[in-house]
Amino acid sequence: MTTTDPADALRLRFSGEVLGPAQPGYDAARQVFNAMIDRRPAVIARCATTADVVAAVEFARERGLAIAVRCGGHSVAGLSTCDDGVLVDLSGLKSITIDPAARTARAGGGVLWGEFDAATQAHGLHAPGGRVTTTGLGGFTTGGGYGWTSCKHGLACDNLLSAEVVLADGSVVRASEQQHADLFWGIRGGGGNFGVITEFEFRLHPLGPTVLAGLTMFPIERAPQVLRGWRDWADSAPDELATACVVLTAPPEPFVPPQLHGKPVLGIAALYVGPPDHGAEVVRPLTQLDPVVDHLAPMPYTAFQAALDPLAPWGMRSYWRGEYMRELSDTAIDTFLAHAVGLTALGAPLSQMVIFRIGQGVATVPDEATAFSHRDAGYLFHPISVWAEPGDDERMIAGNRAFAAAMRPFSTGASYLNFTPEAGRVRDAYGAEKYARLMALKDRYDPANLFRLNQNIRPSRPATEAALA
Incomplete structure (x- = not known):
């Protein structure tokens, strides 16, 4: 039978x-x-x-x-x-091996960032990683990987030393600067286009287990003034300062003043990437903006890494964007606030409208060193819409797209593919020269485009033609 x-x-x-x-x-x-x-x-x-x-x-x-x-x-x-x-x-590939003396870690392709952080922090070490603990190493790293500590130590892909890769023909190779260097260049920012990564080897950096970090909160009425002060502070701060602003709905938590519960507020998060006692003077300008909630304090690095988990639960409906900005002008701030407040008022309390301060450690890596591009951007605009009911899909997606359109005059025109839901932005993410180099890699490692369910870099020949060659 x-x-x-x-x-x-x-x-x-x-x-x-x-x-x-x-x-x-x-x-x-x-x-x-x-x-x-x-x-x-x-x-x-x-x-x-x-x-x-x-x-x-x-x-x-x-x-x-x-x-x-x-x-x-x-x-x-x-x-x-x-x-x-x-x-x-890949969720069964969970091995993690730390070499504290060499400051390296090998991790299986199914490891989540919360698991990786717990293992590395046992040795007072870390690598820039996902801001939500259930994020996987794979897509995050191969797409670039902005973490909180990227301000000092670069992207996740910048800290990748080697990777074990299963190619389209079923062969297994180790890619690094010494072996399959062209493939190693491509997987650092080129996504899953060239194979399945079953093991990552990362460079680690000392940090923690205690860091100076946390969240401040301001009434939305003060946001125009506060955001200008935040921008001026962030633009002049040392590389050790990681920070972001967010318009969100204030949760009904004990640390939030009752009069703000359920209302749009401005939050500003910060982390000092170094010894906590060295960071007090660096974060002082933020506390001098007079927040109504000030949770900046020494805390475990793993706790700060998990701080956004409640805002990113499984089983919700989501639509995001990731758009680069070289600077944050006064007009961009006003446009951001006008649309962010409106979007958070759509009845979706887990939505967050974020601007990350980037550049710094990311920009120190030469653009040609990896497939990842647009290292000269100073900020990343990241509107996150989160809701529960399918009947709200149309209005939530339309609102997010309208917000992105309003911010487009201030953007570089490029997108961060890890935060991009639609196809059609891939060339924008790399530019013509890098895209041509990535296409040549695709021709070499996956000419039939077997790995096409990704932000796809298409081979130069149709899949049927390549398969017959």
């Missing part, structure tokens, strides 16, 4: 768990962070080893099935799942 379940053929050469639509646990395994994404893979390959990843890639290639790769499942665009293809789930 023959079977029609395609998963059976994969199970014969697989040590992890293979789920088809009829298996228990399939529906839970296909869920991703953004509840707007509801897709049904033909096969979910829950890999336990690099050999499992190889088997899943070969299985998909042999049958002409699309591949989606999932680590943390946080892709707002839904690129970590698929319909009718193979979902390569």
Whole structure:
């Protein structure tokens, strides 16, 4: 008797768990962070080893099935799942090995940033990582990876020393500055276009376990004045200062004055990337802006890394943007506040309208050193719309897009692909010269575009033509 379940053929050469639509646990395994994404893979390959990843890639290639790769499942665009293809789930690749003397860490492709931070902080070390603990290493790092400490230590991809990569032909290579240097250049900012990364090796930096960090909060009526003061402070601050501003709905927490509960407020977050006692003078200008909530204090680095988790729960509907700005002018501030307050008033209390101060440590890395681009930007505009009901999709997405359109005159025209939900912005993210170099890499490592469920860099020839060559 023959079977029609395609998963059976994969199970014969697989040590992890293979789920088809009829298996228990399939529906839970296909869920991703953004509840707007509801897709049904033909096969979910829950890999336990690099050999499992190889088997899943070969299985998909042999049958002409699309591949989606999932680590943390946080892709707002839904690129970590698929319909009718193979979902390569890396969540079983959880190994973490720290070398405190060399200040390096090796981590499996399924490790989440909260897990990585806990392991490295046990040695007083860290690498710039995701600001939400359930974010996976993979998509974050290969897309660039802005973390709080990027102001001092650069992007996550700037701290990548090597990576184990499963290529489209099923071979496994180690990419670094010494081996497969062209591939190493491409995976640092080029996303998942060239293979599946099953292990990362990061450079680590001393920090913590205690840092000076926290959140301040201001009534929205004072926001125009406060934001101008914040900008002037941030622009002149040392590289050790990480900071961002956010318009959000004040939560009904004990530390928030009752008169602000449920109302739009301006929040300003800060972290000093160094010994806490060295940071007091650096953050003093923020406290002198007279916040009504001042939670700047020594705290565990892992606590600050987890501070945004309550604002980013699984199972909510999400739409984000990531747009670069070289500077934050007075007119940009006024435009930002006018639209941010309106968007937070749409009845979605978890929405946050963010501007991150970047540049600094990111800009010190030469632009040509990695595929990642636009290192000269001073700020990143990041409106995050979060809501619960499907009936609100149209108005929430339309409001976010209108906000981005209003801010466009102040942008560089480029986008940060990790925060970009739509296709069509890929060339903008790299520019013509880098995009051509990335296309040549695609031709070499994935000419049939097997890895196309990503912010896709298309090979120079159609997939059918490449497959026949």
